[in-house]
Amino acid sequence: MGEAAHRYDETMPLEYRTEEGRLNILGFWIFLGAEIALFATLFATYLVLFQRTGSGPTAQELFQVKDVLVETLLLLTSSFTCGLAVFEMRRGRLAGLLTWLLVTLLLGVGFITFEIREFIHYVHEGATMQTSAFLSSFFVLVGTHGAHVSLGIGWMVLIMIQLLQRGLTPKTARKVFIVSLYWHFLDVVWIFIFTLVYLLGMVV
């Protein structure tokens, strides 16, 4: 740190204006790099194990297309509304920002609700984490993503409270920007889950 920490640049978007903001955003990008490595490992594990179903059901027998489609729709839309929120922030509109964040959050809650429903359904079918290596890796991969989304929802709530308390400052703007990066990242991961878990599971 140093005087550099408070070097202020008026020409940049609000979240990039302080040195602290720039450092935190870069740090978060690198963290997302680590998250990619984390999910890549989970995907690799799943791809190694997904045909090893033991005495349990196969992917084709199990997956619920309808629920998964609804989840996909909800999460992809939430990524779009999250983008709108940052767009409103860049124009300096607090109300628009909060509104779109709220919509994003509700879509996220919808996603989680459907995912939990899906999981409960599988468990009722007798397909639990303990049944086979396929199901262990399925629940851990998709569950890790779901846990990330849930954490993101909680995090977003905290940031919305801070926006209400403090308004748009370089600090709150940075937090909104970072949570939006996180949210889009989860969307990207979901696209891979949708393709490599559900679509692949339908055909193989």
Next chain:
Amino acid sequence: MKWSEFFVTGEPLIYAADVAIVLTMIGIVFVLTYFKKWKWLWNEWLTTVDHKKIGVMYIICAVLMLFRGGVDALLMRAQLTAPNMKFLDAQHYNEIFTTHGTIMILFMAMPFIIGLMNIVVPLQIGARDVAFPYLNALSFWLFFFGAMLFNISFVIGGSPDAGWTAYFPLASNEFSHGVGNNYYAIALQISGIGTLMTGINFLVTILKMRAPGMTLMRMPMFTWTILITSVLIVFAFPVLTVALALMTFDRLFDTQFFTMANGGMSMLWANLFWIWGHPEVYIVILPAFGIFSEVVSTFAQKRLFGYKAMVGSIVGIAFLSFIVWVHHFFTMGAGPAVNSVFSITTMAIAIPTGVKIFNWLFTLRKGKIRFTTAMLWSLAFIPNFVIGGVTGVMLAMAAADYQYHNSYFLIAHFHYVLIAGTVFACFAGLHYWYPKMFGHLLNERLGKWTFWLFMIGFNVCFFPMYFLGLMGMTRRMYTYSDGLGWTPLNVVATVGAVLMGLGFIVLCYNIYYSARYGERDMTGDPWNGRTLEWATASPPVHYNFPVVPIVDDLDAYWVMKKKQGGFEVKEEELKPIHMPSHSGRPFWMAVAFFVAGFGLVFKWFTLAIAGALFIVLGLVFRSFENDDGYYIGIDEIKRAERAARKGA
């Protein structure tokens, strides 16, 4: 659960350890209370976010863990000195080689390296702290409480016993009852999270906080190695996170990842473990290369030979480190094609490493060499490490590896690279930067005693193991029968281990002796150094640099000394300095991690959830915190500078 299951019982060694632990704790509490140091401990150390103090705490822990891991090693050597020894039983021996490996890699080598990088990197790049000081404190405390959780296993619940690689199916519930391997999974997870955050922190610090003029190709070599090491950490540690999480699920919730039935695949563990594990050994060796580069250049009094080739070879090694992992299990049956590929990538690592060896040799050539203790460690590194490297290439030949695999030949190989590489570097770095940490030098005479004892002991201990391996002695066997002809070499190895232990004792005495009688470093530059850390006072004032230095060449401080006689600070250039505030939260959050982890180890889920709630609470408080640090005024800087330079 009964108390007799909770506490480990039945071993006189364990009871002695119980007594020692209780006495040490009483002793610490007594000393702190008697000298009224609680407040000092809390304010100056437990809540600090200063990279230098965090670095010192890392190194203290590393030396303590070196003691613990070293005692494990000596116990193993005692058991193996003669055939059919009854000193340790098979189970106890299993536990000891497991904790020895895990502790030496993750709780000794890692914190030693991370401690040195904490102290040195911000100073070398002319920064006042790391990019995220609060996160840095959290990293340290997570490491610390992870290490504590791992260490209590030998008196509470029982130690892990499936080797530091914890291969499945051996490490599964089916074959490893008890909580030992739960400790392994959870404690490594906690400290691993801390390490990952350190990687992110130093990547941002080095990329964004270098002094004006310090381009990437003007960075000191140690900083370069830390930059690349941080990249390795960021991409390798998430794999460990996942592997340990899957292990935890298998052990705690009976999932089927690595089981023998229901589709589980135990070989998946070996792959995941080494996809992290191989980069991990480069995470501890690359910074060592950086330390040797600094020391060799300083004490040969020459600019490092082949700077660009050095940078290129670090990057090359880092890249290769991710594509060699299968060589750890050539015998697992992957087939000739796969084994050949990994055999070749493994041998390829010798090329950039060889480039580095020649660069050090050419740096020494025609240098005015000063044989300080730090330099002795660095000079000894070169031939010893080459022995380790050449035998590494022998092991890399997949077909031949069927003979060497898991024999003492392998044990000798990796101790030759890890001790002659990492441990020698830690000792070199400790002697070299000690004045920067504490303001006084380590005694050179005692330092050389440590060097000769340890270096000779190391060779006496591990060189015979190559031959023991070729004679058929395999790793992890707790005893052997008479008549195999292994006894003489085993006796020799034990003598070597004792010499290494003596070297360590001299080092500890040196730390005590030097604190009392050691030469004070008034100049801040006791070695006629080349890089910016020597431009600060010893120890540096907490803001490091009163004004940010401007860099216009490699070896920034050396050039400054040649051009203007040193790092000049004009009082009229001073500006108020912004510094981050202390915080006790990293400490408390790490305690919460410890509690949650302890709960998970014993499947006491209420306790685990309570700990987890406190972690979440810590995150929420951090989010709402509105603390932008504080400013140090110009008058205060002037006062601090005069005090630091007094007598200079």
